[in-house]
Amino acid sequence: MAIRFRLGTRGSPLALTQAGMVRDALCAAHGWREDEVTLVVIRTTGDRVQDRALAEIGGKALWTKELDRALLDREIDAAVHSMKDVETIRPPAIRIAAMLPRADVRDRLIGAETIAAIVAGGTVGTSSPRRRAQVLRLRPDLNVVLFRGNVDTRLAKLAAGEADATLLAAAGLDRLGREGIGRAIPTDVMLPAPAQGAVGIEVRSDDEGAAMVVAAIDDPATSACVLAERAFLAALGADCHSPVAALAGLSGEMLSLRAELIAEDGSAGVEGAGEGTDGSVVAAELAADLLARAPDVVRRLFQP
Numbered sequence: 645m646a647i648r649f650r651l652g653t654r655g656s657p658l659a660l661t662q663a664g665m666v667r668d669a670l671c672a673a674h675g676w677r678e679d680e681v682t683l684v685v686i687r688t689t690g691d692r693v694q695d696r697a698l699a700e701i702g703g704k705a706l707w708t709k710e711l712d713r714a715l716l717d718r719e720i721d722a723a724v725h726s727m728k729d730v731e732t733i734r735p736p737a738i739r740i741a742a743m744l745p746r747a748d749v750r751d752r753l754i755g756a757e758t759i760a761a762i763v764a765g766g767t768v769g770t771s772s773p774r775r776r777a778q779v780l781r782l783r784p785d786l787n788v789v790l791f792r793g794n795v796d797t798r799l800a801k802l803a804a805g806e807a808d809a810t811l812l813a814a815a816g817l818d819r820l821g822r823e824g825i826g827r828a829i830p831t832d833v834m835l836p837a838p839a840q841g842a843v844g845i846e847v848r849s850d851d852e853g854a855a856m857v858v859a860a861i862d863d864p865a866t867s868a869c870v871l872a873e874r875a876f877l878a879a880l881g882a883d884c885h886s887p888v889a890a891l892a893g894l895s896g897e898m899l900s901l902r903a904e905l906i907a908e909d910g911s912a913g914v915e916g917a918g919e920g921t922d923g924s925v926v927a928a929e930l931a932a933d934l935l936a937r938a939p940d941v942v943r944r945l946f947q948p
């Protein structure tokens with residue numbers, strides 16, 4: 645039996661599930677047997693450090709640095725990522741070559757029916773600056789406490805009473821077989837993180853063969869939307885630790901983008917929307933529009 649393709653992945657249950665989805669899609673597209681694609685598990689800084697807010701660890705690329713190295717050292721042919729966790733600016737030697745069809749983009753609330761229904765003065769556990777800012781914007785009376793770890797760890801913390809409620813991406817819960825958990829929050833109440841719900845595959849920029857292999861499983865609409873959301877982050881000089889929400893949609897040729905910037909304490913925010921046929925132009929224009937209208941406490945978070 646020959647190995648045709650080596651896929652690098654993190655070792656969390658969600659990462660392994662997503663890498664398995666990519667393997668299945670590759671096998672279906674190319675008529676390969678399952679054992680012809682091998683999953684290579686790579687431990688990242690983000691997996692090792694569980695006790696601090698990720699923003700505090702310092703340095704970037706918490707989820708990608710070790711996978712990038714394995715890719716550049718030719719230990720793997722492609723790396724599978726939750727696009728939400730991939731740095732805004734990628735090294736020139738690596739490129740995003742495909743994305744699977746996007747899953748449910750929404751966040752789910754666990755522990756209460758709605759954000760409005762969380763007990764007065766209650767506690768919400770999250771490690772996401774965006775979720776923290778959005779929750780405090782809607783409910784300044786709530787306390788937000790740090791919740792880290794994988795999906796199961798966070799659900800265990802909630803069950804242990806460390807918070808009244810928590811927020812998790814529907815995509816992750818669904819992929820882990822937890823479809824029944826929590827209530828989806830409509831995107832007009834809480835806009836998701838840029839790239840939420842999308843699984844991406846990266847290859848070395850000089851590896852045309854690998855790029856062609858994975859291009860066969862690309863969902864062009866997902867790629868167009870997620871690349872526009874990432875262009876919006878780039879135009880702000882922002883990353884996955886920034887209190888930024890953005891969601892693109894595609895209708896024929898027309899790409900629409902909605903976005904929100906929020907002060908980290910939820911005391912202020914600015915939102916807006918734009919549309920056009922070139923996602924990177926839509927993203928740059930919306931970023932400029934929001935920065936121009938943002939209150940000072942919000943604008944100073946960004947250095948475009």
Ligand SMILES: NCc1[nH]cc(CCC(=O)O)c1CC(=O)O
Binds near residue numbers: 728811812814
């Ligand atoms: N930052 C962690 C992370 N990265 C991707 C997902 C879920 C899957 C996805 O959004 O594609 C999660 C967990 C969560 O936010 O609940």
